[in-house]
Amino acid sequence: MDFRFTPEQEAAREEYDAFFDEVMKEAPENWLGTLEDVYSTKEGNDFHRRVARMLGEKGWLTMVWPKEYGGQEATRVAQLIFLESMGEHGAPGYDTQGVGMLAPTLIRHASEEIKREFLPPIARGEVTVCQAWSEPNAGSDLAALTTRAVEDGDDFVLNGQKTWTSGAHFADFMYVIARTNPEELRHRGLSYFVLNMKETPGLTIRPVLSMDGHHLWDEVFFDDARIPKRNLVGEKNRGWYVVLSGMEHERSSLGGWVIECNQHLKKLVQFCQETNRGSEPLAKKPLVRHRLAQMAIEIEVGRSLQYRLAMLADQGALPMHEASAAKLYASELYTRFSETVMEILGLYGAVTHGSKWAPFLGTFEFLYQMAPGWELAAGSTEVQKNVIAQWGLEFPRPY
Amino acid sequence: MNIAFTEEQEMLRTSARDFVEKECPARLVRQIEESEGGYSPELWRKMADLGWMGLVIPEEYGGVGGSFLDLLLLIEEMGRGCLPGPFLSTLVLGALPIMAAGTAEQKEEFLPKIAQGEMILALALTEPSARWDAASIAVGAVSEKEQYIINGTKLFIEYAHIADYLLCVARTKDAPTGRGEDGLSLFLVDARSPGLKCTPFKTIGSVPQCEVVFDNVVVPAKNMLGERDRGWPVVKDMLERGAIAKCAESIGGARQVVEMTVAYAKERVAYGRTIASFQTVQHMCVSMLSYADTARNITYEAAWRLSEGLPCAKQVASAKAWASEAYERITKMGAHLHGAIGFTRDHDLGLYYRRAKAATLAFGDPDHQREVVAREIGL
Ligand SMILES: Cc1cc2nc3c(=O)[nH]c(=O)nc-3n(C[C@H](O)[C@H](O)[C@H](O)COP(=O)(O)OP(=O)(O)OC[C@H]3O[C@@H](n4cnc5c(N)ncnc54)[C@H](O)[C@@H]3O)c2cc1C
Numbered sequence: 001m002d003f004r005f006t007p008e009q010e011a012a013r014e015e016y017d018a019f020f021d022e023v024m025k026e027a028p029e030n031w032l033g034t035l036e037d038v039y040s041t042k043e044g045n046d047f048h049r050r051v052a053r054m055l056g057e058k059g060w061l062t063m064v065w066p067k068e069y070g071g072q073e074a075t076r077v078a079q080l081i082f083l084e085s086m087g088e089h090g091a092p093g094y095d096t097q098g099v100g101m102l103a104p105t106l107i108r109h110a111s112e113e114i115k116r117e118f119l120p121p122i123a124r125g126e127v128t129v130c131q132a133w134s135e136p137n138a139g140s141d142l143a144a145l146t147t148r149a150v151e152d153g154d155d156f157v158l159n160g161q162k163t164w165t166s167g168a169h170f171a172d173f174m175y176v177i178a179r180t181n182p183e184e185l186r187h188r189g190l191s192y193f194v195l196n197m198k199e200t201p202g203l204t205i206r207p208v209l210s211m212d213g214h215h216l217w218d219e220v221f222f223d224d225a226r227i228p229k230r231n232l233v234g235e236k237n238r239g240w241y242v243v244l245s246g247m248e249h250e251r252s253s254l255g256g257w258v259i260e261c262n263q264h265l266k267k268l269v270q271f272c273q274e275t276n277r278g279s280e281p282l283a284k285k286p287l288v289r290h291r292l293a294q295m296a297i298e299i300e301v302g303r304s305l306q307y308r309l310a311m312l313a314d315q316g317a318l319p320m321h322e323a324s325a326a327k328l329y330a331s332e333l334y335t336r337f338s339e340t341v342m343e344i345l346g347l348y349g350a351v352t353h354g355s356k357w358a359p360f361l362g363t364f365e366f367l368y369q370m371a372p373g374w375e376l377a378a379g380s381t382e383v384q385k386n387v388i389a390q391w392g393l394e395f396p397r398p399y
Numbered sequence: 400m401n402i403a404f405t406e407e408q409e410m411l412r413t414s415a416r417d418f419v420e421k422e423c424p425a426r427l428v429r430q431i432e433e434s435e436g437g438y439s440p441e442l443w444r445k446m447a448d449l450g451w452m453g454l455v456i457p458e459e460y461g462g463v464g465g466s467f468l469d470l471l472l473l474i475e476e477m478g479r480g481c482l483p484g485p486f487l488s489t490l491v492l493g494a495l496p497i498m499a500a501g502t503a504e505q506k507e508e509f510l511p512k513i514a515q516g517e518m519i520l521a522l523a524l525t526e527p528s529a530r531w532d533a534a535s536i537a538v539g540a541v542s543e544k545e546q547y548i549i550n551g552t553k554l555f556i557e558y559a560h561i562a563d564y565l566l567c568v569a570r571t572k573d574a575p576t577g578r579g580e581d582g583l584s585l586f587l588v589d590a591r592s593p594g595l596k597c598t599p600f601k602t603i604g605s606v607p608q609c610e611v612v613f614d615n616v617v618v619p620a621k622n623m624l625g626e627r628d629r630g631w632p633v634v635k636d637m638l639e640r641g642a643i644a645k646c647a648e649s650i651g652g653a654r655q656v657v658e659m660t661v662a663y664a665k666e667r668v669a670y671g672r673t674i675a676s677f678q679t680v681q682h683m684c685v686s687m688l689s690y691a692d693t694a695r696n697i698t699y700e701a702a703w704r705l706s707e708g709l710p711c712a713k714q715v716a717s718a719k720a721w722a723s724e725a726y727e728r729i730t731k732m733g734a735h736l737h738g739a740i741g742f743t744r745d746h747d748l749g750l751y752y753r754r755a756k757a758a759t760l761a762f763g764d765p766d767h768q769r770e771v772v773a774r775e776i777g778l
Contacts, residue, residue, distance in 0.1 A: 139738050141669040164739045209744035211752065217739075278528050278535060287766055335731075347529040347555045347760050355600035357554070357610065365603050368756060369749070372731055373742040380738070382679050398678075399670065 003307075009081055016085035019058075023051055024089050030353075032363045033090020033263055036370070039167040040214040044092075049128070051093030056125030061099045069107060069115065070123050076310035084303075087259030088266075097167070098122045098129030100253040102175050102194065105246045109234040110194070118173060118194055130171035132162040132220050133243070139164075139376075140383050142177070143187040143240065147222060149178035154229055156180075156193065158202070158222040164377075168205050168218035172197060175246075181237050192239035195227045202226060212369040248320055250378050251327035255309070257334040257374065258302035264363075265295055268341060271359065282344065291340050298333050305329055321392035324384040331374045331381065338364065338371035402699070404472070412472050418449065419480035425747045431483045435599075436561050437607040438484035446486070447516020456494055460510035467495075467640065467706040471647040471699070478651025481750045483606065485519045485558040491644045492637055493520030493566060496585070500625035500633045505587070509564070521562035522641075523553040523588070523611055524634065531638060531763045533631050534579030538613060540569035540586060545620050547571075547586060549613040559609035560599040562590050567613070572628050580631040585624040592616045604757020605750075639705055639715045642762040646698040646722040649758045652751045653691045653722075653729045659748065660684060660733040667738070674736070683732050690725035698722055713775035720768035723759035730755040 005013070024031075028043045037044040055061050063079045065071020086094060094100070103122050106115055121127045138145035147160025158178055168174065174197050181189030197203060202225030208217040234242040269292060272282040282288045309326050312318050341364045342349040353362030375381045389395045404412070422445055431439050446452065455470050456462025474487060494513050497505055512518035528535040538551030549569055559565055565588045572582030588595065594614040599607045625633045661684050664675035674680045701718040704711035730752040734741035741748045759765065 134739070137668070139669070141671075144669070144671075211734075211742045211744055211746075211749040213744055217743075278530060342756065343764070343766070346764060347525065350603040350757055350760055351608070352601040352603065357600060368603070369753065370742065372735060373739065375735060376739055376742070380735075382677070385679075399672070 005081070009078065012078070013081050013085055016060075016082055017089075020085055020089035020091045023054065023093075024091055026050075027090075030361050031090065032361065032366075033087075033092075033260060034363070034367065035166070036210070036212075036214045036216055036366065038092050039170065039216050045128075045170045048092035048095075049125070051091060052095060052125030052128075054125070055093045056123060061094065061125055062103075062123045065103065065119075065123070066107065069119050076313040077307065080306060080310045083256065084259050087256055088263045090260070090263050093125065095122075095125075095128050096250075096253055096256070097131050097171075098127060098173065101131065101246050101250050102129050102173065104249050105175070105192075105242060106194065106233065108245060109192070109242045111230060113230055114194065114233065118196075121172070127172035128167060128170055129173045129175065130165050130168040130218075132165045132168070132174050132176045134164045135161060136163050140380055142243070143190070144185075145177065145179060145190070147176070147178040148182065149180050149191060149193065151180075151229070152226075155226045156191075156229060156232070158193075158225040158227065160222050162220040162222075163208065163217070165205075165218045165220045166216055166377075168197075168220055169207060169215065174220075175233070177239050177243055180239075184237070187240035189237055190239040190243070191236050192233045192242040193227055193231050194233055195231055200225055200227055210370055210373070212366040214366070214370075216370075244320075247379065248318060248323045251323040251384075255302065255306040255326055255330045257330045258299055258306060261295065261333060261337045262299050262303070264337070264341070265292065265299060267360065268292065268344070272344065275359075277346075288344055291344055295337055295340055298336065302330055302333050319391065321388045324379070324387040325392070327378060328381060328384040328388070331377075334374055335372045338367045342368050402696075404468075408469060408472055411469060412476060414449075415473050415476035416479070418446075419476050419482055423480050423482045425481070425750065428481045428483060428750060432605040435607075437558065437599075437605070438561065442482075443484055443516060446484075451486070452490065452516045453514030455490060456498070456510050456514045460506060461514040462510070468699075468702060471644060471702055474644050475647040475651035478648030478754075479655045481652065481754060485521065485561065487641070487644050487648065488522060488558050488562075489513060489518070489520045491640050492522040493564075495640060496566065496624060496633055496637050497587075499636065500585075502621075504621065505624065509587070518564065519558065519562045521556055521559040521565050521609075522637070523556050523559060523565045523567040524638075525553065525555045527552060527554050529555065531767055532578070533583060533634070534577075536568055536570055536579065536583060538567070538569045540567075540571050540584060540618070542571070542620070547618045547620060547623070549586065549588070549616045549618060551613055553611040553613070554608075556597075556609045556611050557606050559590070559611050560597045560607060564588060565590055565595075565611065566624065567618075568630060568634055582628045583630040583634065584627050585630040585633060586618045587622040587624055588613075588616060588618050589622075592618070602757060604754045606757060638762055639711070642715055642719040642768075643698060643702045643705060645758050645761045646694065646718050647702070649722045649726040649755065650691065650695045650698055652754060652758075653694060653726045656729050656733040656748065656751050657684070657687045657691050660687060660736050663737055680736060683736060687729045687732050690729050694718075694722040694725040713772055716763075716768040716771035716775070719763065720765040720772070723755075723765055723768075726751075726755040727759055 028047055031037055038048040060082055062071040063074040067073055135145045149156045149158050175194045177190055177192050179189050180191040202223045204221040206219045207215050210216040272288055275282050305326050348359050349364055351358040352365055453462030454465040457464045497509050540547040540549045567586045567588050570582055571584040594616040596612040598610045602608050664680055665673055667674045697718045701711055701714035704714055734748050734752055737748055740746050
């Protein structure tokens with residue numbers, strides 16, 4: 001065993017830190033470092049795109065990609081070191097849906113032609129991507145989805161509705177799962193597509209506001225939306241297997257919350273040292289100290305889990321249930337963190353963004369509402385536990 | 400022992416429930432949330448016409464002389480429908496202390512107007528220290544002839560910007576010693592007084608709160624409520640009643656969320672069956688139910704003790720700590736079981752979710768309450 005970073009890794013981390021220190025000086029005034037910053041305002045999205053291009057130029061978006069597609073074949077550990085620096089600066093630029101999800105899926109399953117079309121703009125940080133999987137009646141049970149894709153000449157024609165499509169309103173590319181064989185009601189009749197939203201007619205995007213009032217999601221309607229046949233990823237009717245490989249990437253990359261919490265924790269420690277409530281700083285109160293310390297412990301545990309996952313992935317295939325366990329831990333930590341902060345901030349924490357009395361510009365009032373949402377996104381807590389029980393513990397499926 | 404409500408109380412509950420459902424649908428709740436005032440004068444008038452503002456006010460002042468428990472029933476039903484408005488503040492934090500500590504003249508002046516729905520009151524207690532104890536009060540009042548002059552800043556004051564009068568807790572003796580309970584006095588301050596500046600802001604619970612700055616605000620001595628320097632027992636009683644009223648509001652909301660969630664679980668299909676058929680979902684619903692029921696029991700027991708004048712600091716603090724955390728957990732589980740839709744602005748669950756957090760913070764958060772209980776058990 002050896003948990004040390006190599007001197008090269010140490011040096012890389014310093015380089016990342018210096019880079020992000022500089023970049024974040026340009027952040028919009030109210031930048032909080034959450035996903036909602038990227039998705040809910042044009043200004044925030046523009047900043048994200050600016051940083052993404054810089055990252056693209058540095059080659060930091062493609063660290064783990066194969067060399068033939070412009071990558072460096074770096075280890076997942078090396079990539080995590082980068083992501084950690086980025087996350088601790090609250091910096092945007094790394095589009096999880098594009099760089100983290102779609103790209104590895106395309107590299108593994110797509111035709112050469114599609115790879116050549118879709119990978120380079122992702123690598124250069126020029127595009128953002130959205131995931132159109134969930135439907136009003138197919139969430140946890142994604143295989144129940146009913147959006148149809150029918151072959152017509154050189155195209156597939158899509159009809160149906162998706163929902164909870166995060167960031168569709170700013171996205172350039174979209175990946176979709178749709179039913180190509182209506183005889184098969186479950187996962188066997190599904191196919192996976194990637195599409196350029198700007199070139200696809202018949203697509204309607206309608207906003208859905210999150211509990212805290214941000215424009216995070218969209219509903220996506222396909223009305224005879226035409227996409228070229230070549231945009232099929234993997235084999236027709238075998239899209240479910242493409243989805244599964246993507247889920248592993250998604251779940252293992254969502255540990256970003258651990259890093260985000262660490263970023264917030266640092267600010268919070270400083271705040272508690274500087275803020276008096278009554279006669280002494282908050283940081284002197286045992287209850288506050290213990291709460292902050294508990295968060296530090298949980299973040300440490302989560303961080304350790306992230307590196308374990310990266311190391312496992314570097315050694316070969318990452319078992320699905322390991323990815324699930326990491327997602328589960330990180331999302332529950334995110335919720336507990338949002339609760340803990342509110343407990344510490346007390347009456348002030350409840351003041352909404354826009355008042356001078358709102359600490360941290362009201363970040364945590366938002367986070368308190370939306371953090372638990374991530375216990376649903378990318379597979380709910382219950383779904384992750386089912387995966388771990390059935391794959392990790394080899395328990396029988398209860399139904 | 401008897402835990403049942405009287406027949407009249409059950410009737411009151413039914414009519415309150417019908418009223419809230421009919422007159423205050425979620426659509427209106429949202430509309431009011433977006434408005435500046437944070438309440439609807441028309442709805443307030445309708446409630447007054449039903450006699451709700453006079454429910455606990457004695458008949459001689461134009462009320463119907465009901466009990467504190469009656470009031471809680473109403474507030475529970477308002478919580479169920481998230482009915483916004485300064486009801487708790489005007490009745491529990493305004494009318495009750497005036498009834499308990501006011502002079503005949505004060506009662507004559509304030510109670511009939513409250514009972515008619517023509518006066519709104521707000522409690523100006525908390526300050527930037529964000530605490531609920533006596534020692535934290537720094538706003539001062541100095542006497543000068545037949546009047547007092549108040550200076551300082553109150554913060555987190557609900558509905559101060561629409562109130563006709565503020566009940567301000569101020570220090571009338573210098574240098575607090577020990578717990579700082581000695582030397583506090585209460586004043587009924589006309590909200591239009593020169594030097595009084597009120598700045599509202601929005602909060603998670605959608606109830607507007609205010610920063611209230613007193614800059615040499617002059618209050619006639621006759622507007623002092625209760626005895627000079629001995630105001631704390633009145634405040635303490637008010638905080639206990641406020642805490643229990645908040646519990647009542649919370650359990651109303653909590654029960655509604657349990658019902659909504661159970662119904663939804665029986666409807667929502669995944670993997671070819673309703674999600675209610677999954678044991679984890681059932682267990683989560685059972686936990687929600689258990690939180691709601693236990694919170695309700697302890698709330699009404701504490702409320703009964705309070706209205707009987709029995710010692711109840713421990714019960715009230717326990718109820719407030721438990722009901723607050725129960726409401727938060729219930730709304731959290733409820734939202735989770737609804738799936739992503741539970742986290743949208745448009746779904747009613749969020750109304751409860753956000754109010755649960757606000758309720759937790761009102762009248763002392765669970766940390767504050769645990770400190771009270773610690774003292775009560777001899778620590
Ligand atoms: C913040 C956020 C971002 C999202 N972004 C995207 C996106 O970009 N693209 C996209 O396609 N989707 C996205 N989603 C949707 C997400 O994938 C779904 O919310 C999730 O799969 C759950 O589906 P559902 O919301 O329909 O809930 P349901 O599937 O209806 O579940 C309701 C409840 O039942 C429980 N449940 C379901 N099945 C079981 C079971 N077998 N055992 C026990 N309990 C069970 C669930 O855990 C949940 O609590 C996002 C969701 C959120 C909250």
